[in-house]
Each structure stands twice: as C-alpha cells, then as structure tokens.
Amino acid sequence: MASRYSIRMNLLPFGTLPAYKPRHFVPDAVDLGDWAQIAPLFDELERRATQAATAGDLETWLRDWSELSAALDEESSRRYIAMTCHTDNPDAENAYLHFLENVEPHLKTRQFALEKIHVTHPARAALAPERYHILDRDARNRVELFRPENVPLETEESRLCQQYQKLSGALTVTFQGREQTLVQMGRYLEEPDRPLRREAWELVAARRLREAEKFDDIFDQQLKLRARIAQNAGFANYRDHAFRRMGRFDYTPGDCERFHEAVEGEIMPIVRELHAERRRQLNLESLRPWDLAVDPLDRPPLKPFSDASQILTRTQRVFDRLDKELAREFQAMQDLKLLDLDNRKGKAPGGYQCTLAEARLPFIFMNAVGLQRDVETILHEAGHAFHAMAVRDEDLYAYRTAPIEFCEVASMSMELLGKEFWNEYYPSNGDGEDANRARRVHLEGVVGVFPWIATVDAFQHWLYTHPGHSRQDRCDAWTALMNRFGGEVDWSGLENIRAHLWHRQLHIFIHPFYYIEYGIAQIGALQVWANAKRDKTKSLADYKGSLALGGSRSLPELFKAAGCAFEFSAQTIRPLARLLRDELAKAKAETRGVK
Numbered sequence: 001m002a003s004r005y006s007i008r009m010n011l012l013p014f015g016t017l018p019a020y021k022p023r024h025f026v027p028d029a030v031d032l033g034d035w036a037q038i039a040p041l042f043d044e045l046e047r048r049a050t051q052a053a054t055a056g057d058l059e060t061w062l063r064d065w066s067e068l069s070a071a072l073d074e075e076s077s078r079r080y081i082a083m084t085c086h087t088d089n090p091d092a093e094n095a096y097l098h099f100l101e102n103v104e105p106h107l108k109t110r111q112f113a114l115e116k117i118h119v120t121h122p123a124r125a126a127l128a129p130e131r132y133h134i135l136d137r138d139a140r141n142r143v144e145l146f147r148p149e150n151v152p153l154e155t156e157e158s159r160l161c162q163q164y165q166k167l168s169g170a171l172t173v174t175f176q177g178r179e180q181t182l183v184q185m186g187r188y189l190e191e192p193d194r195p196l197r198r199e200a201w202e203l204v205a206a207r208r209l210r211e212a213e214k215f216d217d218i219f220d221q222q223l224k225l226r227a228r229i230a231q232n233a234g235f236a237n238y239r240d241h242a243f244r245r246m247g248r249f250d251y252t253p254g255d256c257e258r259f260h261e262a263v264e265g266e267i268m269p270i271v272r273e274l275h276a277e278r279r280r281q282l283n284l285e286s287l288r289p290w291d292l293a294v295d296p297l298d299r300p301p302l303k304p305f306s307d308a309s310q311i312l313t314r315t316q317r318v319f320d321r322l323d324k325e326l327a328r329e330f331q332a333m334q335d336l337k338l339l340d341l342d343n344r345k346g347k348a349p350g351g352y353q354c355t356l357a358e359a360r361l362p363f364i365f366m367n368a369v370g371l372q373r374d375v376e377t378i379l380h381e382a383g384h385a386f387h388a389m390a391v392r393d394e395d396l397y398a399y400r401t402a403p404i405e406f407c408e409v410a411s412m413s414m415e416l417l418g419k420e421f422w423n424e425y426y427p428s429n430g431d432g433e434d435a436n437r438a439r440r441v442h443l444e445g446v447v448g449v450f451p452w453i454a455t456v457d458a459f460q461h462w463l464y465t466h467p468g469h470s471r472q473d474r475c476d477a478w479t480a481l482m483n484r485f486g487g488e489v490d491w492s493g494l495e496n497i498r499a500h501l502w503h504r505q506l507h508i509f510i511h512p513f514y515y516i517e518y519g520i521a522q523i524g525a526l527q528v529w530a531n532a533k534r535d536k537t538k539s540l541a542d543y544k545g546s547l548a549l550g551g552s553r554s555l556p557e558l559f560k561a562a563g564c565a566f567e568f569s570a571q572t573i574r575p576l577a578r579l580l581r582d583e584l585a586k587a588k589a590e591t592r593g594v595k
Contacts (some may be wrong), residue, residue, distance in 0.1 A: 011082040011092050012351075014337045015365075020360035020392055023071070025064035033099055034076035035106050041068055042110040046511035049117045053459070055126035062135075065114055066397035072107060073357035073397070075099065081340075081363060083162075087169040088346035093517030102160050105151045112146040114283055115139045124157035133399050134552055145231045145245055162305075164218050164509040167211060169348045173203050182207065183343050183367045189293040190301035190371065201290035205497045208585055214285040215503040226512065227467065237462040237503060242513040247403065250555045250566065256457055256516050262570040264484065266577045267584055270447050274483030274584075275488035286490035293439070300373040302438055304425035308341040312369055315378050317424040322417060323540055329389050330382060335362065341378070343367035350506060351377045353384035353411075357397065362388040372438050375425055376415050394482070399550045404514060406558045409528065410547055413562075415442065416529035417540070432590075446522065447580055452484035453519040456505055457491045460513055475499035520568050526576045527564040541564060 005555060030037050043067055052058045076099055082089075083096040118124060119140050124132075172179050175188070181249045188200035230241035239253065277288045281296035295301065305311040320329035335338060338361060351366030362385035368374040385409040402406075420437050426434040455478075462477045463469075469477075479499050482491075491498045502508055507515045532539035546562035559566035 005589070009084055011089065012078060013085070013340050016583075017336065017356060017359040017361060019071075019358045021395075023067060025067050026071045032072055032266075033079075033095070033103065038072070039106070039110075040102065040113070046117065049114075049121065052121070052123055052240060055123050055128075058123040058127065062118070066395060069111070069397045070357040070360075070400075072103075074359065075354055077105070077363075081365065084165070084348035084352075084365060085340055086346060087166055087348050091165075096586065097159070098164070100162070101155060104158070105155050106144075108151050108154070109148060111141065115146075115363055116143050118145050122523060131552075134554065135396065136217045137249070137397065141247060145241075147229075147234055150229045150232050153225050153229050153232075157222060157229075159394045159410050160218050160222050160225070161510040164506065165348050167214055167218070167505065168504075169346065171211065172345065173207050175203060178291060179345070180236060181343060181345060181349075181367075183349055184369050186293075187301065187369055187371055189290060190295065192294060192298045192300065194291070194294075197294060198288070202286050203209065204235075205494070209497055209500060212500050212503065215500075216507075219250060219509060220382035220471075222509065222512075223463070226464070237464050237467070238430060238463060239513065242464070246513065250569075251520075253461065255568065256461065257562050258569045259516065260454045260458050260570065262573045263450045266570055266573045267447060267450040268485065268487070268576060270382075270581055270584075271451055271487045274444055274447065275582040276352075278486065287488055288490055291493065292489070298321050299437070302434060303370055304372055304375050304422075304438070304440070305368075305370060307370075309376060310370055311378060311425075312339070312415060314424045314427075315375075315382070318379070318418050318421045319382075321424070323420045325544070326382075326386055331581075333362065333364070333385060339364045341366050341368045343369050351381055353381045353388070355388040355400070360388070360392040360400070372441055375422065375438070375444060379415045380411040383411035384416070386410065389548045390544065391550035394583045396552075401545075402549070402551045402558060403555050404517040405520045405555055406524070406546075406562075407557070408517050409524035409562060409564070410543075412518075412521050413543060416446075417532060417543075435585055436590045440470055441588060442583060443580060443584050446526075447584075449522065451487070453522075455485045455517055456502070456508065457516040457519070459502060460508060460515065463508075464512075478502050520566075523572060523576060524559055524562065524564045524567050525564075528562055528578065529562040530576070530579055531563045548569075554594055 015231070015505070018090065026041060030041070045061070045068070048061055048064075052061050077093075079096040079099050082092040084209065086092045108254060118487075119136070124136065130413050136152075163491065171182050173185060174180070174184070176187065182204050185200050190199055191197055191200075226238040226241075230236075230238040234239055235241040235244075243253065275287055278296045282291060282294075305314055316327065316330055316334070319330045341364070347367060348365075349367060351364075352362045354365065355361070356363060364381045364385060366374070366377050368378070368379060384407060387402065387407060388400075395402050401409075419442055422433050422438050423435040425438070426432075456482055459478055463474070466473070466477075476499075482501070483499060494514070505515075528539060528543055531542070542563045546558055549558060549561060555559070556566040565572060
C-alpha cells in the first residue's frame with residue numbers, strides 16, 4: 001500500500017510513465033516513499049557485493065545499483081515537480097518534505113556505503129579503465145568527502161531552500177487593478193510608455209524589498225550550515241568544499257577569477273557600447289533600470305506567442321526545420337505531456353528541465369507569459385531535454401548526467417542554433433523584421449549575461465571567503481561588483497534596491513556556486529554556433545554526438561567532441577566577442593527603421 005505521503009497522479013501533468021527498461025532488481029510494488037521498504041534493497045546490494053568475484057559480477061552489481069538509484073531519483077523528481085507546479089498545495093508540499101526529511105537522509109548514508117564498497121572492491125581493478133575511469137574518480141571523491149554528521153545539516157539546508165522557493169513563489173503585486181505575479185510583471189518592462197515601465201519596475205522592486213529581512217534570514221542560516229558542512233569535511237571554507245563536492249577537477253577558483261577579468265576586459269566594452277546606443281536611441285540623459293528591456297526604437301513589445309499551446313506549436317516548427325531527429329523528440333515530449341509552460345499563481349518561479357531517471361525522459365517546467373525571453377527559455381530547456389534523450393540507452397545511472405558545465409552547452413547551443421528559424425514565432429511579419437529584432441535582442445542578452453554571471457560568481461566567492469561578514473558588508477560587496485560589471489545604468493536614488501538585487505538570484509540560495517557553469521557553457525555554445533556558420537551539418541552531428549557521451553568523459557573531452565576548446569580566459573573569449581559584435585551589427589542592419 002502506498003503511504004499517505006505518496007504523490008497523487010493529478011498533481012503531475014504526465015501521470016504515470018513506464019520505465020524505459022523493465023526492472024530486474026527493484027520490485028514493481030515497492031513504495032519508494034517508505035524507507036522501511038527501501039532499506040532491504042540496499043541491504044541486498046551490500047550482501048551481494050561480497051559475492052561479486054569477477055569484473056562481470058561487479059558490472060551486474062553496478063547495473064542493479066543504477067536501477068535502484070534511478071527509481072529513487074525519479075521518485076524525488078516527481079515530488080519536486082509536483083511541489084514546484086503547486087507551491088500552494090499542502091499535499092504536494094508535504095509529500096516533497098516527507099521524502100526530503102525521511103528518505104534522503106538515509107539515502108545519503110546508504111549510497112555512501114555502496115560507493116565505499118565499490119571504491120575498495122577487489123574486482124574493481126579488472127574493470128575496463130576507459131569505461132569506468134570517470135565513475136571511479138567521482139565515487140572516490142564522494143567517499144573522501146562524505147561525513148555522516150553532515151547529513152542532517154544538508155537536510156536542513158534543503159528545507160531552507162524550499163522556504164526560499166515558497167517565499168519567492170508567493171510574491172505578487174496589484175497592478176492595473178489585478179493581482180499579478182512578479183514574473184507576469186516582466187511584460188510591462190517592454191512597454192514604450194516610460195512612466196508605466198517605471199511604475200511597474202518600482203512596484204516589483206519594492207515588493208521584493210519588503211521581504212529583504214526574510215531573504216537575509218534564510219541566507220544567514222544557510223551560511224552557517226554551509227560553513228559547518230565544510231568544516232566537518234576538513235575544508236577551510238565552503239568555497240573549497242563546494243569545488244570538490246561539485247567535481248570541479250578541470251578548473252580552479254583561479255580560473256574563475258581569470259574568467260571575471262576576461263569578461264571585464266573583452267565583454268564590458270560591448271556592454272557599454274550597447275548601453276550608450278540604447279540611451280541615444282531613447283533620447284535619455286541617463287539609462288535607468290526600467291529602460292533595459294524596452295525596444296529602444298519605441299516599437300511595441302515583441303509578442304512571439306499568445307499562450308502555451310502556441311509556443312509549443314511554433315517551437316515544434318523550429319525543430320522541424322533545424323533537425324528531424326530533434327523534432328521527433330520534441331513532439332514525443334508533447335505527446336507524453338512532459339511540459340508545464342504557463343505561468344500561474346502558486347507556481348514556483350523560474351524554469352528547469354528535470355529528468356525522470358527511470359523513464360529516462362525529460363520534463364520541462366517554465367513560466368511563459370508571451371515574452372521573447374520565453375522563446376529563449378523553451379529552446380534552452382529543450383536543449384537539456386535532448387541531452388536527456390541522447391543518453392537513454394546508457395545503463396549506468398551515473399553516466400546519464402554530464403557535468404553541469406557541459407549540460408549548459410547543450411541548452412545554450414540550442415538557443416543559438418534555433419534562432420535561425422525564429423520567423424516561425426512571428427508568422428504575421430512576412431518581411432522578417434520582428435525575427436531579426438528578436439535575434440538582436442537575444443545576442444544583446446548573450447552579451448549581457450556574461451557580466452551578470454561574473455557578478456554572481458564573484459559574489460559567491462566573496463560570500464564564502466569572508467566569514468563573519470555582516471549584512472551591510474554583503475550589500476557593499478554586491479554593490480562594488482555591480483559597479484564593476486553594471487555598465488552605464490544610472491541607479492541614483494535606488495541604491496538600497498540595487499544592494500539587495502541578489503535576492504532575486506535563486507542560485508545563490510538554492511544552488512551555491514552553481515552559476516559560473518553558465519559562463520563556461522556560453523563560451524562552448526558560441527563555439528558550436530561559430531562552427532555551424534562554417535559547416536552546419538558537421539556542427540549538428542558533433543553536437544548530438546557529444547550529448548550521447550553523457551557523463552562518461554571529462555569536461556575537456558566533452559568540449560572537444562562538440563568541436564570546442566575547454567578554456568575561458570581572454571584568449572578564448574576575444575574572438576567570440578568579435579563574433580558577437582559583428583552579428584549584432586548584422587542584425588541591426590537587417591532590421592528596418594534603424595535610427
């Protein structure tokens with residue numbers, strides 16, 4: 001019998017889905033939300049490990065362990081999906097928290113025990129090194145890091161992350177006579193009416209600022225927990241612990257600092273040029289925060305679709321034209337209801353792709369409200385989804401996920417490759433002006449995201465290497481970085497809002513140190529795009545081939561398979577900055593009515 005904390009099927013858009021391959025080890029009837037039923041499966045794996053005498057025996061054991069891991073991962077994902085789709089539903093919240101508090105702590109301990117068995121198993125040396133090198137490396141790393149005393153601390157950390165999501169997801173404002181989410185308010189920042197934009201921006205900023213103490217309370221608790229977690233594992237600070245925990249074997253904090261310097265030297269000149277051009281086109285004395293999303297030529301906001309069904313139809317057409325194989329996969333996702341795209345009250349903010357590890361299928365979550373950035377989001381998350389589908393035949397659970405730095409190459413490349421066909425989102429505009437305008441907006445976004453990534457990443461380095469800092473110290477550090485990477489935007493009179501702007505960046509709260517990956521991946525994606533300009537067929541083949549490797553190769557090897565260099569200093573960024581500047585000029589020239 002399922003426990004009272006099982007997920008009701010009506011909370012999930014896709015309902016039940018069969019496993020990609022029939023189970024051989026995990027019973028079909030087991031309740032994966034009940035630890036009493038899960039524990040015997042770990043007992044059995046530990047017992048069988050002692051009987052695995054040959055490399056073949058150990059490989060069978062690894063496959064059964066993978067099957068159990070995938071089943072538990074999917075159970076966790078289903079509960080997370082239900083909770084984020086329905087943050088105001090107590091059943092969804094309770095089911096998620098039940099798994100978080102009553103299953104995951106046991107899982108960490110028992111998974112560690114199996115990893116320790118694997119790392120020290122006498123038959124491991126007989127496994128083919130080219131197949132198992134990455135698996136062994138990652139397992140050794142986790143074994144070395146694991147501390148049982150950190151398990152309850154990590155559970156409490158996850159609870160605080162959920163509190164942040166709940167607080168953020170509940171924020172609304174009343175504007176133009178109706179209650180609207182902060183995501184929905186984003187559409188007004190594209191309106192030509194400047195007083196309207198300012199009113200909308202200030203209303204949202206003030207709403208966030210009213211919760212500043214709550215956000216800081218959550219983060220202060222997270223800081224203390226993370227410091228204890230690092231100390232328990234023998235690290236001087238949480239940054240160094242996080243780099244090891246995240247398996248950053250191929251780059252260091254020093255490399256991240258070189259990335260920040262490269263962005264400052266190679267990208268910020270383009271940012272300042274774009275800001276100056278925008279200020280001139282808008283005929284303003286100074287550029288204010290509410291002037292960054294509006295069309296600088298006073299054209300109405302781009303409207304690529306009106307509702308979730310329309311964005312699906314039009315995105316399908318993009319993939320139909322880009323690549324037939326990818327098009328079939330996106331259609332399959334629609335058929336299986338593996339997308340929840342519309343924005344609504346009670347839905348968590350943001351967007352993500354979550355893999356259902358046993359079905360080996362992707363699920364896309366986002367908050368579409370009819371903006372051009374929604375087009376970029378659906379293509380981005382579709383790239384992640386194609387990555388998940390590319391590794392469906394991989395039986396080792398650990399290899400069905402790549403390092404995040406490469407996962408984001410999959411998604412960001414899809415934005416760049418797909419934008420060639422953005423006229424599908426603007427079919428009524430036969431001359432392609434809106435599509436060209438959208439491409440320029442996207443490229444401006446690519447330029448603009450580099451300094452934001454550098455700001456968020458540098459801020460996280462500061463946070464965890466300055467123990468005992470005050471909330472005011474935090475504000476000052478953030479402000480200094482905004483001065484370094486903020487471009488030509490005038491924040492006078494808005495200093496307090498600016499100093500707390502980091503509260504909106506969920507990664508700082510929920511995924512500490514997960515943000516530099518976007519910068520590294522954007523460099524990779526720009527290289528994929530540059531390659532496609534020279535040879536589209538080969539570039540797409542390399543792209544799909546690299547996705548199929550999953551996590552079975554190192555980051556430099558994965559980048560190489562995609563036709564990219566794994567290097568992110570000024571030497572690599574400089575030619576990509578030239579490409580961006582040239583393509584921005586081209587998009588501008590192809591758009592009519594340029595002032």
